[in-house]
Amino acid sequence: MVMVIPYTEDEIMVFFVEKSSVMDNTSVVPYNKTLLKRYQAHINVEWCNQAGSIKYLFKYIYKGHDRASVCFVPINQENQNKENIDEIKDYYSCRYISACEASWRIFSYDIHYRTPSVVRLPFHLPGQQQVIYESFDDLDDILDKLSVASSMFSEWFKCNQNYPEARTLTYVEFPTKFVWKADKRYWKPRKKGFSFGRIHAVSPSLGEAYYLRILLNKVKGPTTFAQIRTVNSVEYPTFRDACYACGLSDDDNEYVEAIVEASFTGTGYYLRSLFCTLLMSESMSRPEFVWETTWIYLSGDILYKQRIALKHLGLELNEEQVKNLTLFEIESFY
Known part of the structure; x- marks a missing residue:
């Protein structure tokens, strides 16, 4: 039925x-x-x-x-x-x-x-290019090869030295005017056709590689890694500092304000938990700046906890000791 x-x-x-x-x-x-x-x-x-x-x-x-x-x-x-x-x-x-x-x-x-043609553009930090070799190859022979130091990214530096036109292009724009010859491992001026360049994605957890990728989308015609880190004739020690100088990274003031605002009602334990959450989310571009600015709020109950633990109500700690104990408490959240 x-x-x-x-x-x-x-x-x-x-x-x-x-x-x-x-x-x-x-x-x-x-x-x-x-x-x-x-x-x-x-x-x-x-x-x-x-x-x-x-x-x-x-x-x-x-x-x-x-x-x-x-x-x-x-x-x-x-x-x-x-x-x-x-x-x-x-x-x-x-x-x-x-x-x-x-x-x-x-x-x-x-x-x-395939249309349009897309070229994948690899990049690497200084001295960290990939080297492909067979398991039976001799290590000394591999290091003596000229191709070991010749990557698509390093040859981009050399091409910027030899061609004035190349110095007007970013790394992403480079395939529109130049062609990579894989057999001879060098860039050659393009005579016909066109192609788009794409840099592979990088997680912020990789640190300097992430900030190098950001700079490669803006910097034109560098011939060395030092020139990529140079902003307004000032060479910065890291790519992250160069990103901050270019205005490509946030100043993290919103995270500082969030911790300060939470300190009005939250305990030291809650503030350390909040700071740990921000660290694990990898949303802060300069964690050490946020730490140096807000450590006084994060360590609000550290001295009290040490006095109770050691049963010494007159215990006094210097600034360095308080910071170390606060960092130890933050590390316990991981």
């Missing part, structure tokens, strides 16, 4: 009663009322939000051409020894090309293409 009960404008509650079992909408194939009425056909509608569903839908696209396994088996005569059959030579992997694909290839149409 089937009972159909109107539920809403677009849904119908269907109950199947068979003997002692009752099934509701969870046992019905998903459908869409609008599509059923429009196309007058059975249409299964499902929401695919899993990786397995995507693989099922698109796996046939990446399986390549249709293939057929053909095995040629010789007829064994009565006086022929079966052990002499070479099964490897008797097996062939054949590809079947349909008439449509054969015509496409005959007329030399594009099988695949």
